[in-house]
């Protein structure tokens with residue numbers, strides 16, 4: 138029971154870290170960004186390479202992995218997404234999906250298609266109510282909570298954050314005050330991408346690194362964003378942990394149904410509360 | 415002339431909505447636009463404000479061509495547009511609404527709040543309430559206060575008294591009245607009594623064209639004069 142909860146919380150934490158960027162990108166730019174999955178995958182691969190370069194320093198390798206997302210996200214925003222602003226949402230889907238496909242092939246070309254295993258960077262266990270839990274997973278959960286708190290502070294306390302919140306509600310009204318709101322949105326895009334990379338980095342030691350890891354998780358992440366409400370920061374947190382628990386509990390009963398159940402929940406939520414765009 | 419709109423055509427896709435519109439606004443002048451729903455008044459303000467690009471014609475503000483510039487650059491040049499429907503940032507507090515405008519205008523928050531409160535003293539009571547909870551009149555006053563923080567040379571206001579109670583109309587009226595001469599305004603307004611009392615000049619818009627211009631307010635005091643356009 139404890140291990141099911143711990144697993145659910147870990148998956149929830151990872152889902153949150155990935156999905157918040159996706160949700161904010163949709164909320165601000167009205168763009169469904171498939172390239173988010175590429176950044177997630179790249180984060181894990183850069184981690185893998187940097188672990189070798191640094192002789193196993195996980196924290197340093199993770200920082201480099203997150204930092205590597207900045208130029209990549211900047212380029213995707215500048216050269217793909219910015220050209221699709223105001224166009225039909227289909228173009229954004231096709232454009233960013235193309236980036237994802239190119240990126241996946243580039244990954245295979247650089248690192249090969251064979252899955253790469255990573256060991257638990259902490260390797261210690263802690264006993265919670267008689268069950269041994271990996272400390273690493275608890276760290277991941279704590280990080281997700283810290284990131285949530287940090288984002289809340291950023292969006293509620295800083296003027297830049299408030300401008301983004303205002304822009305989420307009424308972009309043109311922000312522009313009419315003479316604020317170049319697109320550059321703030323780009324900033325949010327890069328921030329969200331860094332979190333996607335962090336998600337890939339944190340999840341890598343729990344599974345394996347492979348070229349399609351992002352594509353796979355992206356679908357779950359879409360489910361989170363739809364259930365949590367597009368552009369809703371708190372909704373994304375709640376939906377991530379709820380769906381993480383759904384996966385953990387279903388997986389315990391019947392493994393193959395774990396992900397299917399996430400989409401079943403998503404379908405039910407969409408039927409009960411259709412999206413207003 | 416502070417603003418010159420010359421022979422402007424505007425279309426949404428293939429549907430042309432404005433036809434050869436020309437208007438001019440002098441420094442500090444208060445100009446009203448009247449016309450039926452769907453006549454194209456909002457479209458004209460949005461075009462001046464940079465939210466729509468004309469397919470033909472020119473717009474010159476303070477000697478600089480601005481047609482086709484993005485809205486944020488038009489705003490930075492000294493124009494503020496207050497949207498129809500009293501669009502405040504509902505999820506932020508009144509104070510935060512002011513904070514964003516203060517940031518844009520590069521003035522301190524305390525000073526910004528002082529200036530908004532000077533325009534509308536009752537705003538002190540709502541500073542920490544969500545702007546979404548304000549009444550229509552309070553929203554409009556917040557929007558006017560926010561827009562004036564940027565010390566624009568031209569203020570475009572779309573239907574400021576629409577849907578307001580008589581008391582709220584008076585409060586909005588007072589703010590518009592007091593700022594006479596300090597900033598030029600183009601105001602879309604259906605309430606003819608407000609128009610008659612505040613206007614320096616009136617343009618009547620019909621089916622996307624300026625159909626007449628009135629300089630003499632006594633002329634439009636006679637209700638039959640504007641009947642054909644309203």
Ligand SMILES: Nc1ncnc2c1ncn2[C@@H]1O[C@H](COP(=O)(O)OP(=O)(O)O)[C@@H](O)[C@H]1O
Pocket residue numbers: 426429431449450451452453454455456457458
């Ligand atoms: N976004 C839009 N797309 C297409 N047509 C529009 C749009 N906005 C307004 N129109 C049309 O343009 C015309 C003028 O509208 P508008 O400028 O809003 O008029 P007014 O403000 O005078 O009521 C109307 O026929 C309206 O249906």
Ligand SMILES: [Mg+2]
Pocket residue numbers: 455456457498572
């Ligand atoms: Mg209108």
